Amino acid sequence: MTSLIAENLAYSYSRQGQLALDNVSIELRSGTLTALVGPNGAGKSSLLRLLQGQSQPNKGQIRIDGEPLMNVRDQVALMPQRSSINWSFPITVEGLVSLGRVNSSKTTCCELEAALQRVGIPELAKRRLDSLSGGQQQRALLAKTLIRPAKIFLLDEPCASLDPLAREKFLIIVRQLADSGLILFVSSHDWGKSLYTYDRVVALNKTILASGTPQQVLEKLFSIGSMGNHCCG
Amino acid sequence: MSLLNSNWWIIPLFITFFSGIICPAMGTILITHKRLLQVNLISHCVMPGLALAVALGVDASLGGVVSGLLGALLTESLTNKKNENYEAVMNTILAGSLGLGLLLIPFLGIRIDLEAVLFGDLLTANIGDLLRTLIAFLVFISLTIFGYDKLVHVGLDPEGAEANGIKVSFLNLLLGFTTALVIVSSMSAVGVILVIALLSMPTLWGLQKARTLWAAMARSSIFGVGISLLGFVLAMIFNLAPGPLISVLCVASLGFPLVNSQ
Numbered sequence: 001m002t003s004l005i006a007e008n009l010a011y012s013y014s015r016q017g018q019l020a021l022d023n024v025s026i027e028l029r030s031g032t033l034t035a036l037v038g039p040n041g042a043g044k045s046s047l048l049r050l051l052q053g054q055s056q057p058n059k060g061q062i063r064i065d066g067e068p069l070m071n072v073r074d075q076v077a078l079m080p081q082r083s084s085i086n087w088s089f090p091i092t093v094e095g096l097v098s099l100g101r102v103n104s105s106k107t108t109c110c111e112l113e114a115a116l117q118r119v120g121i122p123e124l125a126k127r128r129l130d131s132l133s134g135g136q137q138q139r140a141l142l143a144k145t146l147i148r149p150a151k152i153f154l155l156d157e158p159c160a161s162l163d164p165l166a167r168e169k170f171l172i173i174v175r176q177l178a179d180s181g182l183i184l185f186v187s188s189h190d191w192g193k194s195l196y197t198y199d200r201v202v203a204l205n206k207t208i209l210a211s212g213t214p215q216q217v218l219e220k221l222f223s224i225g226s227m228g229n230h231c232c233g
Numbered sequence: 234m235s236l237l238n239s240n241w242w243i244i245p246l247f248i249t250f251f252s253g254i255i256c257p258a259m260g261t262i263l264i265t266h267k268r269l270l271q272v273n274l275i276s277h278c279v280m281p282g283l284a285l286a287v288a289l290g291v292d293a294s295l296g297g298v299v300s301g302l303l304g305a306l307l308t309e310s311l312t313n314k315k316n317e318n319y320e321a322v323m324n325t326i327l328a329g330s331l332g333l334g335l336l337l338i339p340f341l342g343i344r345i346d347l348e349a350v351l352f353g354d355l356l357t358a359n360i361g362d363l364l365r366t367l368i369a370f371l372v373f374i375s376l377t378i379f380g381y382d383k384l385v386h387v388g389l390d391p392e393g394a395e396a397n398g399i400k401v402s403f404l405n406l407l408l409g410f411t412t413a414l415v416i417v418s419s420m421s422a423v424g425v426i427l428v429i430a431l432l433s434m435p436t437l438w439g440l441q442k443a444r445t446l447w448a449a450m451a452r453s454s455i456f457g458v459g460i461s462l463l464g465f466v467l468a469m470i471f472n473l474a475p476g477p478l479i480s481v482l483c484v485a486s487l488g489f490p491l492v493n494s495q
Contacts, residue, residue: 052396054396078393078396080390080392080393084390084391084392084393085389085390086265086267086388086389086390088265088440089265089385089388089389089446090265090440090443090444090445090446090448090449091385091389091444091445091446092444092445095385095444095445096389099382099385099386099389099390099393126444128442128444
């Protein structure tokens with residue numbers, strides 16, 4: 001049973017700059033699908049980068065099964081935002097997925113096939129990345145993340161710019177991955193009905209506004225009226 | 234050696250051939266890394282280095298490479314984190330470097346055939362020019378063989394590459410150095426300004442339907458060699474300057490990949 005515990009995290013982009021995150025504590029456990037919601041500039045991507053070890057917190061600590069994050073960084077994999085990928089790069093889906101391993105030459109065909117199977121696109125392995133739909137591209141990117149031997153997967157706005165059907169399909173895959181015992185922490189702008197797909201929800205706006213089941217979080221947000229009733233996908 | 238002396242066209246032909254390979258292949262890497270504008274910058278920034286090198290009596294290409302690279306580094310250091318002012322800074326340094334190069338020529342009391350440097354003079358190319366092209370070719374091949382995986386990763390997902398421990402800044406520095414070397418080595422073939430066409434146009438063709446960066450580079454190079462050799466032969470037949478003719482042929486062929494991609 002893997003667990004990730006972050007306590008009292010604070011983070012700023014520069015030493016004397018404003019805090020992008022303040023007093024953030026979360027706990028993620030095996031087999032749970034957790035949403036991280038918040039408006040633009042709430043610090044969602046910053047939090048995911050801290051949890052992956054790409055950035056260091058100014059304060060606080062992150063532990064996985066009691067071990068400091070930096071000792072077990074390979075346990076965590078981050079799927080970046082769509083905008084950080086050069087989708088017109090000349091590469092096939094299998095080429096992209098094999099890059100998920102630090103040393104891509106070590107990726108075996110079985111691992112590749114398994115990763116593509118898990119996201120439901122084995123038939124697209126030889127297709128060029130820019131010939132895929134947005135939803136297929138996101139699944140390919142998820143397969144690239146899944147090929148890492150990690151137990152904790154952080155997904156940065158994977159459903160942004162997907163149409164409702166593609167978003168639904170994507171969330172089904174993510175649900176299945178969580179049910180297989182992995183930890184999935186998914187950032188999103190969407191706090192509409194799709195929030196009920198998740199086991200737990202963390203609402204963030206530089207600090208934690210609410211956390212709990214989708215119902216609990218929505219009720220709390222409604223009562224404090226801090227995030228409005230947005231749904232921008 | 235006697236073969237080269239009696240057949241004056243052999244050296245220009247080899248330079249055309251190798252420039253036709255490395256310029257489009259280099260262009261393919263730069264365009265997939267969204268760094269093609271750097272070609273413009275470096276090609277203008279080689280001028281002050283060329284002038285200084287001639288004045289100091291060292292190889293002109295060495296000065297050109299150093300000065301081209303310094304121009305690229307200066308631009309990056311003056312660019313803000315969000316890259317918002319990159320184009321303005323780049324164009325200022327680009328024009329300023331060319332101006333500085335032109336001012337240095339009378340100031341240092343040296344003679345440089347500006348027309349040959351900017352637009353190429355293939356027919357007067359010598360064995361030194363050929364060696365420069367071969368060195369650039371070897372450096373480029375080494376970069377692609379030993380750094381291929383990193384080039385792919387950084388071109389596709391720069392942030393992810395950095396997170397995986399790839400030194401992106403160092404790789405970009407290497408790319409800048411190799412670009413400067415390729416531009417200077419093509420000086421005699423098409424000139425430091427007209428080389429931009431050979432770095433850009435064949436790439437549009439090469440990138441179409443290519444499933445790997447290797448395939449895109451190979452396709453670009455095949456098209457680049459074809460267009461360079463065609464330009465060379467036509468220039469011989471009609472007694473025209475090969476550099477400008479190759480650039481015009483690049484423009485004339487522009488329609489082909491664009492129509493093909495529709």
